[in-house]
Amino acid sequence: MAPTVLPDATHEVTNQPPPIAPYDASADAALLEGLRREGAGWAEADIRRLGRHAGSPEAQQWAADAHTFEPVLRTHDRYGNRIDEVEFHSGWHDLMRVAIAEGNSGAAWADERPGAHVARYAGLLVWGHTEAGHGCPMAMTYAAVPALRHQPDLAAVYEPLLTSRVYDPGLREPTTKRGLLAGMGMTEKQGGSDVRTNTTAATPTGEDGVHTLRGHKWFTSAPMCDLFLVLAQAPGGLSCFLVPRVLPDGTRNPFRIQRLKDKLGNRSNASSEPEFDGTAAWLVGPEGRGVKTIVEMVNCTRLDCVAGSATLMRKALVEAGHHVAHRTAFGARLLDQPLMRNVLADLAIESEAATTLTLRLAGAADRAVRGDEGERAFRRIATAIGKYWVTKRAPMFAAEALECLGGNGYVEDSGMPRLYREAPLNSIWEGSGNVNALDVLRVLGKDPSAAPALMAELTSARGADPRLDAAIAQIGTELADPTDAQTRARHLVERLALALQASLLVRHAPPAVADAFCATRFGGGGYAFGTLPATADLTGILDRALPDDR
Missing domain, CATH: 1.20.140.10 (Butyryl-CoA Dehydrogenase, subunit A, domain 3)
Incomplete structure (x- = not known):
């Protein structure tokens, strides 16, 4: 007699919730009321649309992929040339593309409407339901604009690109791109929050405002940004400098990524340790007033x-x-x-x-x-x-x-x-x-x-x-x-x-x-x-x- 085949009853799934996606990340009364109260009610339709996108299966999958397939450091190309690039999964790029198009980076600085900055933060509150790591370059790009305005000649060149809604990845001469991302380099291993102990040295080149940097930074996130605001010790004291990854002549500015940090969380976002050695930098603001x-x-x-x-x-x-x-x-x-x-x-x-x-x-x-x-x-x-x-x-x-x-x-x-x-x-x-x-x-x-x-x-x-x-x-x-x-x-x-x-x-x-x-x-x-x-x-x-x- 043939053995009795029992149904696969032990694997019946019951009493488990269905997938949460799709859901509306903007279905939050406190968020929508605050948006109107703080002067950006005009942005509500866009925030609602973005909230539905954030809770979609597609966007949630981008988030999961960006977290699962972590960035990879490539210090050299196949021929042995130093390139110091970081490769990201396509999910990261999809998240970045939407975030920038929706104004989550620097666009608010170019928007004259009252409440533009409120609308940006409401966008962060809903699009952040995807994945947190890509919020880092959004934050730094947004924040770079008011700092860069301390040097009007540099702001005139770069601000229109930092406020762009176009995601244009890849290291190229900044003014040839349709949109830029900015990062920051402050902390060093010996000082941490005490940035006045920084040892990175800035040496004047003789050209007005231009220096060369030599030193290191301990935490510099999103190293594939186009520009960085960096603190370094100039002859007149701790100063702020603009460091582009690619120089005006199209050559790579020395930005030696020693390693990527093995972090507890935020793993989709690359955090690096760059070293500078003859790195060209432009002074931002008065010398000695970097902080x-x-x-x-x-x-x-x-x-x-x-x-x-x-x-x-x-x-x-x-x-x-x-x-x-x-x-x-x-x-x-x-x-x-x-x-x-x-x-x-x-x-x-x-x-x-x-x-x-x-x-x-x-x-x-x-x-x-x-x-x-x-x-x-x-x-x-x-x-x-x-x-x-x-x-x-x-x-x-x-x-x-x-x-x-x-x-x-x-x-x-x-x-x-x-x-x-x-x-x-x-x-x-x-x-x-x-x-x-x-x-x-x-x-x-x-x-x-x-x-x-x-x-x-x-x-x-x-x-x-x-x-x-x-x-x-x-x-x-x-x-x-x-x-x-x-x-x-x-x-x-x-x-x-x-x-x-x-x-x-x-x-x-x-x-x-x-x-x-x-x-x-x-x-x-x-x-x-x-x-x-x-x-x-x-x-x-x-x-x-x-x-x-x-």
């Missing part, structure tokens, strides 16, 4: 760090929400179980606070560019506050969202480990937590307009919530006491960040969101996500945060 010149770049890239972390939070929330809406356990959907609802709602208010703050900072940046001195003062201190806090919250957020998927979230196929590894980056890039906390103290001490601008923003919500009022009063007391200021810097900046987020939420978010945030962020909540009080309107919070999967 002051390049700080224009840092102020911009720090806001991109805030946006990057806010985007990661939102993406992680969407992934967690999708899973719990389609997974059952113990006889009910996870989304319908009270404790899971508490966790997800707590994540949702954290995400909304981060998104709302990002867009408020983007609005301040946009208005500062247009000459608003009050917004300039607010932007300077509030960006450092936001950089410290939002980027610090991202790793905790990613871990909790991953846990919502249980063991599935710990598997690479889910995409959650990629988010988890990415989460710490923005807290480190452009100044660690300590650097940004101390920068807040520095601004408070040096800029007499900073504290009034910040307090005006906080107190504009006075009377809306007694817990916020008490927090603002306590902040006023702490600001007036300089004792052990550096030791207490993190505590002060944390309180400032929470008060700033609460002030925005009580003015602009629904009561369910604002009340839950104030109830838990001002001493009444637990230390982990999912500790909202029983009185919190979980349904109101979740209906707002996750409209598509309910």
Whole structure:
């Protein structure tokens, strides 16, 4: 008798969520409301279109491929010629092409419409649902423009190409290309954040403004950019220089890539260690004022760090929400179980606070560019506050969202480990937590307009919530006491960040969101996500945060 053949029943797939794509990355009430409130409502149709593209299977596959097939360094060609090029997967190039075409790099500087910079940051918040690594050259190219304006003759040549919406990869003489990307080289192995200890030397050539560099850089990301702003020691002190990869005569400028960094996350983006030896460089800004010149770049890239972390939070929330809406356990959907609802709602208010703050900072940046001195003062201190806090919250957020998927979230196929590894980056890039906390103290001490601008923003919500009022009063007391200021810097900046987020939420978010945030962020909540009080309107919070999967 022939053996009985049993059906392949053990491999029947049940109780697993369907693929999340396609989804709409712009289906976020906090994002769209902030876009309109900060003066870029005219861009809403484009943001919605870009959000649908970001959540498409095609774009999500580009992201997965760019992460999986990492960049490869080619120091020499087949004949032995030094080329120092990095090869990227086609998925990376697809992401870059869309990002630049949509204005996520430098295009806002060429757009005269009020709100142009807000529209850019909204674009980052939705297109960032794809893959974070390619956001690095977007950020640096955007940030290079105001720094380069310290040298008008160079800005006249390169700014039109840095603000282009055309992705034109490959090393060629910059002015022959349809669009340029810019990077930055600041840190060295012996100094890190203390750039004044840099040893890279800049020697004048005798030609006005032209020097040759000799030295190294420890972290220079996106080495296939066309131009780099680099700090080096000139005879007059630490100065900022423009270093093109290809010289005006078409020859390669010495830019010896020693290796690519083996990083925890952000692996689609090449981070390198270049060495300079007779490298031609053009002075940007006054000699000896390199930090002051390049700080224009840092102020911009720090806001991109805030946006990057806010985007990661939102993406992680969407992934967690999708899973719990389609997974059952113990006889009910996870989304319908009270404790899971508490966790997800707590994540949702954290995400909304981060998104709302990002867009408020983007609005301040946009208005500062247009000459608003009050917004300039607010932007300077509030960006450092936001950089410290939002980027610090991202790793905790990613871990909790991953846990919502249980063991599935710990598997690479889910995409959650990629988010988890990415989460710490923005807290480190452009100044660690300590650097940004101390920068807040520095601004408070040096800029007499900073504290009034910040307090005006906080107190504009006075009377809306007694817990916020008490927090603002306590902040006023702490600001007036300089004792052990550096030791207490993190505590002060944390309180400032929470008060700033609460002030925005009580003015602009629904009561369910604002009340839950104030109830838990001002001493009444637990230390982990999912500790909202029983009185919190979980349904109101979740209906707002996750409209598509309910």
